Amino acid sequence: MSLIEAAVRGGAFFLLILVAALLLRDARRVPAGLFGALFALGVACYVVVSASAFATGLPAWLFPAKLVGMGNPVVFCLFAAAVFDDDFRPSWWHALAWLAIVALGASCFLIGTPLARVGFSIVGLGCSALGAWYALAERSLDLVEQRRRLRTVLMVVIAFYAAAIIASEIVFPNGSGGDGLALALGTGLLAITMVFVIVLLSVSREGALISFGQSEPQPLSVAARAPATAPGLTERSERDDDTRLLAGLRRLMDHDRAYREEGLSIGGLAVKLGTSEHSLRRLINQRLGYRNFNVFLNGYRLDDAMTALADPAQEEVPILTIALDAGFQSLGPFNRAFKSKTGMTPSEFRREQLGRRTRVAAE
Template sequence: MSITEAALRGGAISVLVLLAVLLLRDARRVPAARFAALFAFGVACYAVVSASELASGLPIWLRPLRVVAMGNPVVFCLFAAALFDDDFKPSWWHALAWLAVVATGAACFWIGTPPARIAFSTIGLACNAVGAWYALAGRSLDLVEERRRLRAVLVVVIAFYATAIITSEMLFPRGSGGPALAAAISAGVLTIVMVFALVLLSVNREGSLIPFGQSEPQPLAAARRKPAVAASFAERSEGGEDARLLAALRALMDHDKVYREEGLSIGGLAARLDMTEHALRRLINQRLGHRNFNAFLNGYRLDEVVAALADPAQEAVPILTIALDAGFQSIGPFNRAFKSKTGMTPTEFRREQLGGRLAAE
């Protein structure tokens, strides 16, 4: 292994281990931070076992690091899901998926044939595609501007580089690409590690991408940091404009009930308020505390459904009709959202509210 490759890999491993330690120390209660730490540790393991010096064979004491690195594609998917899906909850089947991928990888490497290695590499590429999909699919609905801007930077770049790594391993197994390829891979690992670390640890006026130690809603925390008596004229003007826009937004939602409209987008709502999409995202996120546009709309929809299901005058109206009238497009998302809000199915809620007078639907 050349001095250049050793220096690049050593720097990447040091940054990754430090990042994992910081994430677990300061934000271990945040699922995205835990998966980010696991991903960073997995990349560090890969940086060790993929060194050109070990191309001829991996010592037994380093094989656990290869096992950890094999499961990293699944960890990458879970990290993307936890960071970008506010409703994501870790589950036991995620651990089973990790174990299944690791077992498959171990079997493929034990077999050692090119088709087996290609099969495992294909699994890695599929996981990268899922992670990139998480980054891109909900971008238009993301109200956290920093997270929205950094989706492509953080996840798509990592997915692209991981795909390049997997492809190079398929084309040049066991370090057959030579010193130049090994150095290029090492330089790429260090570059992507620095991007990964800077993005996750960067702090702005709204806080870091992953909220370290934050236990209260960001708008309240921000308001507490800002002295009321020392507010500048610009801040007072901005607050007055926000109050006007909030009143207009609430009028559209409470009086006009625009949340019932099919296909309502943040662009369409911004046009009605004569403001930019960026300004509307900031308003809903920082002033109302919502992180996702669909969740913002569903809050109004669920309030309407809850009131209707508790109303004796509407006990003969089918639940599906009430849900569709409130703006839900199908029964599946409605049932999930309703149970998440109330802890009960719509039928159970209606039966409880109306004193058990309804037969099971």
């Protein structure tokens, strides 16, 4: 291993360990911190075991580091889920998925045939692609601007670089790419680590490396109330603009029921309000406390559906019809969203509400 490669890999390794320690520190209050720390540790392990010095054979004492690195594609997916999905909750099957891919990687490594290694690399590519998809799938619905930047700047770069590493292992198995490839991979790892740190620091607003703020969603009527303190001239002008925009948004949602429109996007809603998409995202996120545009729309849709289900005049109307009228595209997402909000299925909610009305009328 050349001196340059050793310096590059050493720099990447210690920077990754530092990032892992900081993320682990934040894990209690920022759920993504744990998976970010595990991901950084996995990359640090790969930095070591992929060095050209071990191309001819890996020492037994480094085999645990090899196993940790093998599980990193799954950790990457979990990291993406924890960062970008506000409803994500770790489960036992996530640990089983990690153990499964580590066991598969260890088996392929011990078998040692090119076909086995290529097979495992393809599985890793699939996990990297899934993580990248997770980062990009709902970018248009994300109302947190810092997190939107993280989706494109960080997660896609990591995913593509992970894919490049796995592809290089397929094309050049057992370090056959020589010192040049090892140095190129090491340099890339150092570069991606620096991007990882810079982007995480740039999105931090609460002292944690991964922190986007969290506030409870509130009705438009509450958000429109003027603050008790007197703002400055610039702040007053911005607040006046926000107040006008909030009034227009309230008219569209409460009076015009724009949420019922099929395929309504935040861009389409911005056009209706005569404002920019960025301004509308900021308004819904910072003034109303929503982090996802679909959650914002579904709040109105669920209230609409709950009113219809509790109406005796609509007792014979099918639940699917009520869901579609409220703006949902199918029954499955409606049922899940409804139970998440009320703790009951739509049928149970309807029976309870209509039964309560019957008892009140009988009294």
